[in-house]
Amino acid sequence: MLLLQGVTYTHPDRTLLFSGIDLVIHRYDKAAVIGNNGAGKSTLLQLMAGRLLPAAGVIKADATPYYIPQLAEWYNNQTVAEALQVHQKLHALQQILEGDVSEVHLTQLNDDWTVEERCKEALSYWGLDHVVLNQPMAALSGGQRTKVLLAGILIHEPEIVLLDEPTNHLDAHSRQLLYNYIQEARQTIVVVSHDKALLNMLPVIYELSRKGITVYGGNYDFYAAQKELEKNALQWEVKSAEKALRKAKEVEREAIERQQKLDARGKRKQEKEGLPTIAMNTFRNNAEKSTARMKDVHEEKTGALAENLQQLRKELPVADTMKLAFAYSGVHRGKLLVTAREVNMQFGGRYLWKQPLHIEIRSGERIAVKGQNGSGKTTLLRLLLGQLTPTSGTIERTEMKTVYIDQDYSLIQPGLTVYAQAQTYNDSGLQEHEIKSRLSRFLFTKEDWDKPGSALSGGERMRLLLCIMTISSRPPDIIILDEPTNNLDIQNIDILTAAMEAYEGTLIVVSHDAWFTKQINAGISLVLQ
Structure with a gap:
């Protein structure tokens, strides 16, 4: 059981984040914590895990929680074994097998003779057969680091599991493995996530806001209906x-x-x-x-x-107060925009795809590019953008305006203010008051206009990018989205979804978020192997 009574947390600069949080999570409960960015969801999970201490209140747990943070980069200076908290046992086992049966090593191993075997089985379950225990975590991709930490659940079999945005870097297959675990687990589980498919598997939703904690006794669909x-x-x-x-x-x-x-x-x-x-x-x-x-x-x-x-x-709700208006580019629906014939890429003497790609992209289409991590989705996007030249085959493009949006919204320049970013795209000669009016529609008040891009959250960068696309006199013919929801909360995902639903041009999206691709009507699937 997890018990929180009157919990208050203040940042090191003494800024109050939340106060008076009362929460009881019983044994075997499976619950989600949701809320807008900045509400304190990750902080609340770290308090439950004992990684942070409250300014006031009491937190009790009847077992030591196993905590997986949103940022697996925390473990970059560790080996896989250290991240899994098994390095000392593995060292003791190795010393014993080599003949050093000292009391220190026997105590450290604590009769856990199968620890190495369990580690290999757990890593194999998550598709990490090639990963070795003394390998640096920094050498792994974001998805691989997350899967290493998820493997720790099978190794340690904890009674309480705390997961912070666990699906952010997982491909569709790995997400399904996680979904299976959530549904079958006999453990107390608390999840912070914006993944609506995952949230629908959890029977209780706790909403964290400035009002405190509000309990919704149902899954995400029930919460959304309420x-x-x-x-x-x-x-x-x-x-x-x-x-x-x-x-x-x-x-x-x-x-x-x-x-x-x-x-x-x-x-x-x-x-x-x-x-x-x-x-x-x-x-x-x-x-x-x-x-x-x-x-x-x-x-x-x-x-x-x-x-x-x-x-x-x-x-x-924020989305209800925004004005999302994207003009149509004027390219007639069905016009052939991109043709890729017999395209493939070669890396290290090996071709990326089993079969060369033949792709035609027409105006008005909505295409979901799918494939496991490492299947070359981002490489394909760079080919379509003209940033890469194919090793074999040809790509023909018509004259068109394309906007590429990655998960970090890198089009927003860190050194420019919010107003200056908008002015950069003002090719139609809008007056200052008109630009500021547009910014206000996208929830940027006068206090935000001089804020630099480097100070903006993921959701703010996304809203600013949507805003400047409406300022430009020529809307994009194609919008390419590369994992656009990874760093957004539910509120901003809803804003992005509404914007993409309203957009009438061509849409190409790479996303492991099946709910998002369904909502934006990405009806054409391009599967890479």
């Missing part, structure tokens, strides 16, 4: 608040107009009766005070209504 009901109710509240504010302003205007008419009528009457100047001044002052009091009363009421409306609007 959030949709909440959103609809909130939208109704917003409309009601807008109506109430309009009515209050109308009442205010009518009341002031009536008072002004009464004051004017009274003034004419007084003038007609020929009252002294001092009396007329007194009358005028009283009328002005009366009007001012009335305005204060109404302004207080409308101000409260406006503040309430502003607060309600802040609670609306």
Whole structure:
């Protein structure tokens, strides 16, 4: 069991991240923790793992959790055995087999005579037969490092497993292995993930937000349905608040107009009766005070209504407040854009693909490029972009505008401010206020306009890139996406999904996220082997 009572965490600079977190995860429970970037999901998992200490509150676990971080790069300075926490046992076993049966080595091994065999079996399960235990973790790819750490679950058989974005670098086959484990495991499992296929396998969703922890007793589809009901109710509240504010302003205007008419009528009457100047001044002052009091009363009421409306609007889902408008490039649907004939690449004297590729890409198509890690997906994208020349075969391209979006959104320049990035793409002569208006639509306020690209999160870089594509006078004919959801939270994945759904040009996507490729209607599959 995992128990959190009144847990508060503050960053080293004393900035409060969250407070008063109460959470009970029982034995054999399988749960997900979701929330927007910056909510503190990874921090909460590290607190559960004992990697961080809370500023206040109590955390208890009835077993030592096995924790897999989002950044497997943490282990780059270790060997595979060290990352798996078996190096001391393996060393002791080796010394014993060589004849050194000292008490130190026997104690270290603790009768775990099958540890080396279990390590090999676990690595083999994850397709890592070629990986040796004394190999540096830094020599492995991101997906391989993640699979090494996942192999540790089979080796140690922990009672509590904590997984932080475990599918980020896994190909489709490895993801399926993880899904199988999640479904069959008899362990307590807590997962932080944006992978909706994985989230749908977990019967409880914990949403972490500025309000604290909210529990949803169902999988992700159930959570999404509940959030949709909440959103609809909130939208109704917003409309009601807008109506109430309009009515209050109308009442205010009518009341002031009536008072002004009464004051004017009274003034004419007084003038007609020929009252002294001092009396007329007194009358005028009283009328002005009366009007001012009335305005204060109404302004207080409308101000409260406006503040309430502003607060309600802040609670609306981000995607609902954005304006995603992508113009069509004008290339007629079905036009042949790219033709690849008998294309292959040779590395180290070996061809990358078993059979040469023959590919035709036509305007308006949505293509999902699939294949296991190492099958050459990114190489194919670079060939299509003209960044590589094929070893054999030919590639013909028509004149077209192509935008390549990788998982790090590298088109965003780290040294340029948000506003300067947008201005770089302003080839249609938009005025400064028009550019800033576009930025505001994509949730960049005036506090963000001077922020450098290096300070932006993955989601912010994605939104800025979408924004500048709408600023350019010529929209892209082809958008190529290379694992675009890896570093995004669910909120920003939804924004990207909505944008790609609205885009009418040609779309080529490499992604192991089956939910994302389905949502953007990537109906044509190109499988590399």
